[in-house]
Amino acid sequence: MRPFTYERAASADEAVKAAAATPGARFIAGGTNLLDLMKLDIERPQHLIDVARLPLGAIEPAGGGLRIGGMATNSQVAADPQVRRRYPVLAQAILSGGSPQLRNKASVAGNLLQRTRCAYFYDTSKPCNKRAPGSGCGALEGLNRNAAILGQSHACIATHPSDMAVALVALEAEVETLTPSGEARRFPLAELHRLPGETPHVETHLIPGELITAVVLPPPPAGGQAYRKARDRASYAGGLASVAVAGARLALGMVAHKPWRATQVEQALAAGATPAEAIGEELKDAATAGRNDFKVTLTARLAMAALAQAEGDAA
Amino acid sequence: MRTTITVNGEARTHDLDPRTTLLDYLRETLRLTGAKKGCDHGQCGACTVLVNGLRINACLSLAVAHDGDEVVSIEGLGTPDALHPMQQAFLKHDALQCGYCTPGQICSAVAMLEEVAAGWPSQETADLTAPVLLTPDELRERMSGNICRCSAYPQIVAAIAEAAG
Ligand SMILES: Cc1cc2nc3c(=O)[nH]c(=O)nc-3n(C[C@H](O)[C@H](O)[C@H](O)COP(=O)(O)OP(=O)(O)OC[C@H]3O[C@@H](n4cnc5c(N)ncnc54)[C@H](O)[C@@H]3O)c2cc1C
Ligand code: SF4
Ligand code: FES
Ligand code: FES
Numbered sequence: 174m175r176p177f178t179y180e181r182a183a184s185a186d187e188a189v190k191a192a193a194a195t196p197g198a199r200f201i202a203g204g205t206n207l208l209d210l211m212k213l214d215i216e217r218p219q220h221l222i223d224v225a226r227l228p229l230g231a232i233e234p235a236g237g238g239l240r241i242g243g244m245a246t247n248s249q250v251a252a253d254p255q256v257r258r259r260y261p262v263l264a265q266a267i268l269s270g271g272s273p274q275l276r277n278k279a280s281v282a283g284n285l286l287q288r289t290r291c292a293y294f295y296d297t298s299k300p301c302n303k304r305a306p307g308s309g310c311g312a313l314e315g316l317n318r319n320a321a322i323l324g325q326s327h328a329c330i331a332t333h334p335s336d337m338a339v340a341l342v343a344l345e346a347e348v349e350t351l352t353p354s355g356e357a358r359r360f361p362l363a364e365l366h367r368l369p370g371e372t373p374h375v376e377t378h379l380i381p382g383e384l385i386t387a388v389v390l391p392p393p394p395a396g397g398q399a400y401r402k403a404r405d406r407a408s409y410a411g412g413l414a415s416v417a418v419a420g421a422r423l424a425l426g427m428v429a430h431k432p433w434r435a436t437q438v439e440q441a442l443a444a445g446a447t448p449a450e451a452i453g454e455e456l457k458d459a460a461t462a463g464r465n466d467f468k469v470t471l472t473a474r475l476a477m478a479a480l481a482q483a484e485g486d487a488a
Numbered sequence: 489m490r491t492t493i494t495v496n497g498e499a500r501t502h503d504l505d506p507r508t509t510l511l512d513y514l515r516e517t518l519r520l521t522g523a524k525k526g527c528d529h530g531q532c533g534a535c536t537v538l539v540n541g542l543r544i545n546a547c548l549s550l551a552v553a554h555d556g557d558e559v560v561s562i563e564g565l566g567t568p569d570a571l572h573p574m575q576q577a578f579l580k581h582d583a584l585q586c587g588y589c590t591p592g593q594i595c596s597a598v599a600m601l602e603e604v605a606a607g608w609p610s611q612e613t614a615d616l617t618a619p620v621l622l623t624p625d626e627l628r629e630r631m632s633g634n635i636c637r638c639s640a641y642p643q644i645v646a647a648i649a650e651a652a653g
Contacts, residue, residue, distance in 0.1 A: 179489060179506035179552050205548045208509070209529050221506070223553055248542075252608040257616040268611040272633025273600065275530055277542045278549065408611065408632035 174211050181223045185351050185384055188224050192382035193353040195220045200384065202244060203278035205271075206287040214297060215304055225280065229386050232256070237392040243282035243349075243385040247337065248273070250281060260390060261486070262398035262417050266340035269402045272409045282385035284337045285348075285365060289376050289430050291331040292316055302328045303373040317462040319413055322469055323455075324429040329373030330462055332427045333366060334411050339426035340400055342434050343417035347389045353382040362388065366431030373430070394420030397487030401479040402426070403471055414472045418483035425455075428472055438476065452476040491555045495520070496564025506552050510544075511535045513551035514561055522562035522591040526635070533634035536592035536599075537561045543599035543633075562591035565598060574598050574651045581647035585638035593634045597648045600630045604652075622652055 177197075182188035192198045197219030201207050204225075210216035229244040232253045239255055250256055251267040271279060293299045293311030300309035312320055312330050320330040346362040365377050379385075402415040415426035421443065425433040441451035452473045459469045492501040495518060502517055511528075514520045514537070526534030528547045535546040538560040566572035571579070574594050584590045604622050612629040613620060620626070627645055636644060 174507045177506060179550070181553075181555075201550075201553070203548075204550060204553065205530055205545070208548050208550065212528065221550075225553065248603075248608065252606070257609060261616050264609060264616055265611065268609060268613075271530075272533065272545075273603065273610075273630060274533060274536055274543050274545045274596065274633045275548075278544050408629055409635075 175214065175217055177211075177219055177221055179221045179223065182227060185224075185227055185229065185386055186355055188222050188227065189351050189353050189355060189382060189384050191222050192384070195222075198222055198382070200224045200282075202280035202283040203246070203275075204283075205275050205279050206283060210288065213295060215295065224282075224384065235389055238390040240349075241281055241388045241390070243387050244280050247271070247276035247279040247281070247284060250337075251276065259393045260340075260344060260398070260419075262343060262400045262419050263337070263340040263390075265400035266336040266402075266415070266417060269400065269412075269415075270336035281337070281388055284335055285341075285362075285385065285388075286377065286379075287335060289331050289333045289366075289369075289373075291320065294331060303331060303369075306372070306374050313462060316464065318464040319411075319427065319468075320462045320465045321429045322459040322461055322465060322472070323425070323433055324368045324431070325460065326369045326371065326373070328371055329369035329430065331369070331373070331430060333429065333431050334427060335432065336400070336402060336412065336415060336426060338362070338366075338432040339415050339424045340417040340419070341388060341390075342432040343419040343422045343424040344390055344393070345419075345422065346391075348385060349387040349389060350379065351384045351386055352380055357386070359389070363432075363434050369430045376430075394422060396420030397483035397485065399479045399482035399486055401475050401482065403475055414468055414475055416472070416476045416479040418479045420483075423476065423480070425472060425476070428468060435476075448477045448480045449473070489552045489555075491552050493551065493554050493556075494558045496560055504551050506550060508551045509547055510537070510539075510549040510551045510554055510559070511546035514546060514559070517551075520561050520563050523595075524588055524591060526588065526592075531635075532589070532592075533596060534589050534592040536596045536634060538595055538599055541599070541602065543596050545633075560595070562595055565594065572598065574648070577647040577651040578644075581643045581650065582640075583643040583647040584636075584640050589634060589636045589638075593631070593636065593644055596631060596634045597651065600648075601652055603630070622649075624649070627652075 199218035229242040299311040404410040437455040524534035526532035
């Protein structure tokens with residue numbers, strides 16, 4: 174690992190000030206994604222601002238919904254009685270990700286901001302527009318079994334690996350942040366991540382040095398909820414595709430550079446289409462790269478299973 | 489950076505390079521080599537230790553970030569003369585072959601039982617609002633963060649089930 178300096182932030186205000194004032198500074202929470210990438214020399218921060226112990230871990234009722242502090246751990250969120258009772262899709266999504274050990278460290282903010290990635294991003298001997306802009310994309314004609322099928326560009330076909338974020342998008346969560354100048358802002362979580370376009374190395378709409386302080390859930394929508402994830406082994410494995418259903422809303426995971434709100438499915442269902450027809454509407458735009466052709470069928474079947482499960486949940 | 493961590497009940501102070509992971513600190517600085525480095529990337533669980541009672545992967549954590557914390561490694565759970573009940577159960581059920589994953593398995597299992605006692609759900613928990621029961625499927629899922637290359641899983645499950653009572 175390259176050398177870096179380290180500080181523990183005393184408050185959220187101090188954290189954003191320090192980030193704005195220090196070149197090459199990054200926040201670190203659980204460290205389960207950032208340290209992993211620093212060990213591989215993919216992330217190279219010069220200064221780490223530890224935000225894990227900031228008092229941003231509370232999970233509390235807010236406006237009929239729930240405010241979840243950005244530093245709440247994934248384990249805490251999944252175990253929270255309100256989340257389990259009112260937002261089961263969120264608990265299920267979190268519990269399907271990583272391992273208990275990882276979830277005990279992983280924070281809500283860190284989970285959202287884990288890098289969108291593929292195997293070539295991790296292999297510094299290979300070209301990757303995300304890791305080294307302009308170097309090319311190793312995955313286009315390479316091992317692309319888990320590549321995106323929606324919203325990808327010729328520059329990058331990587332997928333966002335978060336399970337939690339898929340459920341949060343289906344729940345129409347909002348993100349609260351503190352900007353580098355110390356202003357609080359709030360916007361829909363669905364607008365946090367970007368599609369790759371020509372700049373796959375820029376993954377979110379955050380201002381550099383902006384701190385995620387909370388995620389806010391509106392009251393749960395009427396109807397059932399369900400999370401389904403397909404992967405190569407039953408546990409402790411990243412997904413190949415996932416589907417979150419919350420009432421009449423549906424989001425897809427691991428099929429795009431960001432958690433994918435499936436608005437075409439929602440509209441088709443509202444207009445009376447069958448689940449198969451509705452998911453077909455969304456996937457008619459799908460494009461594959463060779464080894465990931467199967468993901469179109471997989472996603473369709475998973476979506477139908479999740480819709481059926483959510484219907485059972487509602488009953 | 490001057491860092492004080494209570495390890496297995498004893499406060500230890502060292503001047504650490506911020507790059508030192510909690511795992512390297514335990515193994516190299518303190519010479520507590522029970523926690524193992526399998527992958528160094530959060531993928532195997534061999535480095536599992538307890539921090540303030542919770543199990544984590546020591547390889548994906550900076551030691552300086554644990555200033556003020558209480559860490560328990562396998563060396564702090566029991567001694568050869570006074571084994572922890574989980575260690576005893578692993579011996580009784582022959583729950584290992586090479587033994588490399590074992591310290592992580594045991595630390596993980598001890599914390600896992602606490603999580604169950606606290607009512608934390610897992611992906612095997614069908615009803616998220618009902619009390620949590622440690623069924624065989626629940627046990628397997630909750631231990632899935634610890635890989636055993638020798639595949640001693642049947643014995644590991646039997647040992648933990650016995651220790652769970
Ligand atoms: C082996 C393995 C398997 C995994 N499997 C899964 C899986 O199946 N599903 C899944 O969803 N995830 C999986 N993960 C990823 C894991 O969930 C993430 O690593 C974790 O959620 C990141 O959270 P963290 O707090 O550790 O983030 P960190 O590593 O601390 O930070 C990640 C990023 O977020 C930034 N950041 C942190 N906090 C803030 C903040 N408050 N404001 C702004 N920026 C911030 C950091 O600067 C960094 O860029 C896996 C990880 C590993 C190692
Ligand atoms: S898909 Fe994206 S992350 Fe993967 S090699 Fe191509 S540019 Fe890099
Ligand atoms: S060494 Fe830490 S998880 Fe493998
Ligand atoms: S006993 Fe050899 S890895 Fe588990």
